[in-house]
Amino acid sequence: MKRFGKMSAVLALTFCMSVLGACANGGNNQTGAASEGSATKAGTTITLGFSQVGAESGWRSANTKSIQDSAKEAGYNLKFSDAQQKQENQIKAIRSFIQQKVDVIAFSPVVESGWDTVLKEAKDAGIPVVLTDRAVDSKDTSLYVTFLGSDFVEEGRKAGKWLSEQYKDTKEDVNIVELQGTTGSAPANDRMAGFAEVIAANPHLKVIASQTGDFTRAKGKEVMQAFLKANKDIDVLYAHNDDMALGAIQAIEAAGLKPGQDIKIISVDAVKDGMQAASEGKINFIVECNPMLGPQLMKIVKDVVDGKSVEPRIVTEETTFTSEQAKEALPNRAY
Numbered sequence: 001m002k003r004f005g006k007m008s009a010v011l012a013l014t015f016c017m018s019v020l021g022a023c024a025n026g027g028n029n030q031t032g033a034a035s036e037g038s039a040t041k042a043g044t045t046i047t048l049g050f051s052q053v054g055a056e057s058g059w060r061s062a063n064t065k066s067i068q069d070s071a072k073e074a075g076y077n078l079k080f081s082d083a084q085q086k087q088e089n090q091i092k093a094i095r096s097f098i099q100q101k102v103d104v105i106a107f108s109p110v111v112e113s114g115w116d117t118v119l120k121e122a123k124d125a126g127i128p129v130v131l132t133d134r135a136v137d138s139k140d141t142s143l144y145v146t147f148l149g150s151d152f153v154e155e156g157r158k159a160g161k162w163l164s165e166q167y168k169d170t171k172e173d174v175n176i177v178e179l180q181g182t183t184g185s186a187p188a189n190d191r192m193a194g195f196a197e198v199i200a201a202n203p204h205l206k207v208i209a210s211q212t213g214d215f216t217r218a219k220g221k222e223v224m225q226a227f228l229k230a231n232k233d234i235d236v237l238y239a240h241n242d243d244m245a246l247g248a249i250q251a252i253e254a255a256g257l258k259p260g261q262d263i264k265i266i267s268v269d270a271v272k273d274g275m276q277a278a279s280e281g282k283i284n285f286i287v288e289c290n291p292m293l294g295p296q297l298m299k300i301v302k303d304v305v306d307g308k309s310v311e312p313r314i315v316t317e318e319t320t321f322t323s324e325q326a327k328e329a330l331p332n333r334a335y
């Protein structure tokens with residue numbers, strides 16, 4: 001399979017040199033478009049290397065299924081690696097994909113930082129990289145073709161807007177505890193920032209405790225137990241994902257309190273278990289984060305291999321659910 005790589009780069013550079021003089025920045029190719037003459041040879045199988053964060057949550061399982069099912073549907077040879085939430089495992093997997101000379105590498109970076117070296121190795125090997133689900137903080141955007149995923153800051157804003165509306169007339173302080181996602185991850189950083197940006201408008205809305213629950217149910221329960229022990233008067237929980245919210249619900253009920261009533265709960269993802277809890281009134285508001293990225297990813301991979309241009313940022317469509325809306329939507333949820 002001819003790849004976007006050295007041959008295409010030479011052709012592109014020659015083209016630049018002849019028409020535009022020296023191409024100072026011939027390599028900054030966000031679109032991943034190869035030059036003419038490197039179109040895919042018909043009938044060859046695309047090989048995609050995918051490094052997944054892990055299997056930490058219902059969202060992740062649904063995301064993995066979407067990618068595996070879509071690759072099968074597209075007839076691609078998928079090399080899939082589960083990093084068990086460790087960056088070093090993702091870096092190892094990406095290096096292995098480079099060694100295997102896959103056509104495209106895609107991955108969901110477990111944290112935002114520390115990717116430049118390995119992404120440069122992929123670029124030097126002429127293998128295009130697609131970010132899915134989570135972003136990286138690399139300043140050099142030529143290291144990847146596109147980022148396909150949610151706007152996590154907007155997700156945090158949606159959570160903040162709902163809460164601000166609920167308490168717009170309050171004259172008393174509202175004590176909020178926050179279960180953050182994986183430390184250093186884009187969804188944790190951005191959901192926190194978006195929420196804080198919106199609630200700052202109401203001085204009565206106070207985050208009295210904020211700690212990572214690493215996006216897992218077990219850790220969410222453990223941290224919520226500690227919050228309950230340390231704070232006698234908690235009014236609201238803002239959880240960065242459903243799994244941590246569901247763990248926290250176990251802790252809240254064990255403490256003899258009613259989730260959704262004694263403590264209002266806002267969560268993110270809208271996976272089936274979270275929507276079930278919301279339909280029972282245990283979660284009051286869920287911001288959807290769509291994990292079904294498989295079909296769009298496979299289209300991007302094909303376009304990259306075929307030398308077509310790709311938008312550098314593709315934002316996934318998603319909505320929000322109150323308890324009532326969750327009850328209506330639950331029967332038709334795909335994940």
Ligand code: GZL
Binds near residue numbers: 134
């Ligand atoms: C968000 C995704 C997050 C989910 C969590 O796109 O990266 O990781 O919100 C998952 O459930 O663990």
